[in-house]
Amino acid sequence: MGKKSLLRNSAIYSTIMLLQKGINFFLIPILTIYLTPFDYGIVAVVMAINTFLNVFYLLALNGSLNRFYYEFKEDEGLVKRFFGTIVTFVLFNSFIVSAIIFLGRRWLLEPFLVDVEFFPYMFLGLISVIFNPCYLIYQNSLQARQEGVRYGKNNIAFFVFNMVLLLVGVIVFDLGAKGVLGALAITNIVFFVYTLFSFKKDLIFGIDKKILRKAIKYSFPVIPHTLAGVATSLIDRLLINKILSTSLAGIYSIGNNFGAVVFLLASGINQAFVPWFNQKIKENSTERIPEISRFLIVIYCLIALGLSFFGREIILLITPKAYHKSWIVIPFISFAYVYHGVYYFFASSLFYDIQGRGNRIIPVATILSALLNILLNLVFIPLYDILGAALATFLSKLFLTIFLSFVHNKYLNVGYPIRYMLLAPLGFFTISLLSYSWEFSLPFLLFKALIFILVLSVSYSVFKSDIRKYLTEIKLFN
Structure with a gap:
C-alpha cells in the first residue's frame, strides 16, 4: 500500500466515521423538537x-x-x-x-x-x-x-x-x-x-x-474486548433507564452527544495516526511521535473545555426546555473522551508489538474498565442522577488510560511524556468545573469566555512553534 493510498483511505475512513457518528450531534435541534x-x-x-x-x-x-x-x-x-x-x-x-x-x-x-x-x-x-x-x-x-x-x-x-x-x-x-x-x-x-x-x-x-x-x-479472543468496549460506552443509558427513567436516558443522551464530539475527533485522528505511527516505528524514526501526541492532547482538551464552558448555552438555545438539564454531564463526558484519546496513543504501542503480547494486555484493561464502569454506575446513578453516570464514565476512562500508561512501554517505548499526558487533561478538566459555579447569566457567560480566551492564549504561546511548523508542512501526518 503506497503512502498516497494510505493517507487517502485514512482520510476517507475518518471523514465517513465523523459524518455518520456526528449526525447525532447535528440533528439535535431537529429531533428534540419532534x-x-x-x-x-x-x-x-x-x-x-x-x-x-x-x-x-x-x-x-x-x-x-x-x-x-x-x-x-x-x-x-x-x-x-x-x-x-x-x-x-x-x-x-x-x-x-x-x-x-x-x-x-x-x-x-x-x-x-x-x-x-x-x-x-x-x-x-x-x-x-x-x-x-x-x-x-x-x-x-x-x-x-x-x-x-x-x-x-x-x-x-x-x-x-x-x-x-x-x-x-x-x-x-x-x-x-x-x-x-x-x-x-x-x-x-x-x-x-x-x-x-x-x-x-x-x-x-x-x-x-x-x-x-x-x-x-x-x-x-477479540469478543470479550469488544463487549467490554461496548459496555463502557453504552451501559450507562441502560442503567439510567432501569434505575431512573426512560426520559432521563433520553436527556442524558443529548448531553452525551455533545461530549462525544471529542470522541469523534480523537477517533478520526486515530485512524490516520495509527498507520503514520506504524510507518515511523518501522523507519525507526520516533522523535515526532511524542511531539504530535502532546499537541493533539491540547487540541482535545481545548475542545472539551469549550464544550464544557458553552455547552449549557448551546443546549438552552437549540433544544426545548425539557432537555435543558442535559448540559450538566458535558464536562465529565467530554473529558472522559479526552482520556480515551490519550488511551489511543498508548494502545498504538501495544497493538504494534509483533509478538502479540501487547494485544493480550488491552482486553484485560478494557474488561477491568468495563467492570469498574458498571459498578460505578450502579453506585453513582442513585446518588447523583444522570451526573452519576457521567462521573462513572470519566473515572473508568481515566482508569483505562492510567492502566495502559504503566504497561505500554514494556513492549514498545517511543518516549511518550506520560506525566504530561495524564495530568494535562486533569488540569483542563479542573478549569472546566467552573461551569458549575453559577446559574446561567450574561456576566457568567462573559467570565467563561474570558477564561477560555486566556487558556487559549497560553496554549498558543506554548505550542506556537509547533503550530507554525504544522502550517508550513500543510498536513499533520507526513
Whole structure:
C-alpha cells in the first residue's frame, strides 16, 4: 500500500466515521423538537441494546477479513470461499440468534427495556441488527482490498438514505421514536439486498469448515474486548433507564452527544495516526511521535473545555426546555473522551508489538474498565442522577488510560511524556468545573469566555512553534 493510498483511505475512513457518528450531534435541534425526552430515551435504549447484540451476531468475524485476506489473496478462489464462508455463517448465526432472542425476550431483553415496549420499538431494532451484519462484512472486505473510494460511496449512500427516511418519518408523519427506528430498519433491509447483489461476484456461498475454524480461532479472543468496549460506552443509558427513567436516558443522551464530539475527533485522528505511527516505528524514526501526541492532547482538551464552558448555552438555545438539564454531564463526558484519546496513543504501542503480547494486555484493561464502569454506575446513578453516570464514565476512562500508561512501554517505548499526558487533561478538566459555579447569566457567560480566551492564549504561546511548523508542512501526518 503506497503512502498516497494510505493517507487517502485514512482520510476517507475518518471523514465517513465523523459524518455518520456526528449526525447525532447535528440533528439535535431537529429531533428534540419532534421527539419527547421519552422518545429520545426509547431510541437511546434500543440502539444501546442493538450495539450489544451486534457483537453476538458478528462474533468479531468481520475483523478477520483484514487478517486473512492478505494470507489468501494470491488465490482468487480461496478468497471467494473465505468471503462466502464468513457471509454464510454470519447469515445463519444472525437468524439463530434472532430466534433465541425473540423467543426468550422476557428474560433476555425485557429486564433492560423497562418502560420501552418490545413491539414496535425493540422489534424494529431487531430487524436492523438482523440485516446489518452482512453489509458490515461487505464494507470490511472493501477495506481489506483497499477500495477506500467504493467504501466511502457506500457509506455516504447508506447515510443519506437513512437520513431522508428518518426526517420524513419524524417530521412529515410525526412517528416519533418509531420514525427513527423504522428508518434505520428499512435502510438496513435495502442495503442488505444491495450487499447480496454487489458482493455475490466476490464470494462463493457455503461454509468451508477449515476456513471457518481459522477465522473463529482468530476472532473469538477479540469478543470479550469488544463487549467490554461496548459496555463502557453504552451501559450507562441502560442503567439510567432501569434505575431512573426512560426520559432521563433520553436527556442524558443529548448531553452525551455533545461530549462525544471529542470522541469523534480523537477517533478520526486515530485512524490516520495509527498507520503514520506504524510507518515511523518501522523507519525507526520516533522523535515526532511524542511531539504530535502532546499537541493533539491540547487540541482535545481545548475542545472539551469549550464544550464544557458553552455547552449549557448551546443546549438552552437549540433544544426545548425539557432537555435543558442535559448540559450538566458535558464536562465529565467530554473529558472522559479526552482520556480515551490519550488511551489511543498508548494502545498504538501495544497493538504494534509483533509478538502479540501487547494485544493480550488491552482486553484485560478494557474488561477491568468495563467492570469498574458498571459498578460505578450502579453506585453513582442513585446518588447523583444522570451526573452519576457521567462521573462513572470519566473515572473508568481515566482508569483505562492510567492502566495502559504503566504497561505500554514494556513492549514498545517511543518516549511518550506520560506525566504530561495524564495530568494535562486533569488540569483542563479542573478549569472546566467552573461551569458549575453559577446559574446561567450574561456576566457568567462573559467570565467563561474570558477564561477560555486566556487558556487559549497560553496554549498558543506554548505550542506556537509547533503550530507554525504544522502550517508550513500543510498536513499533520507526513
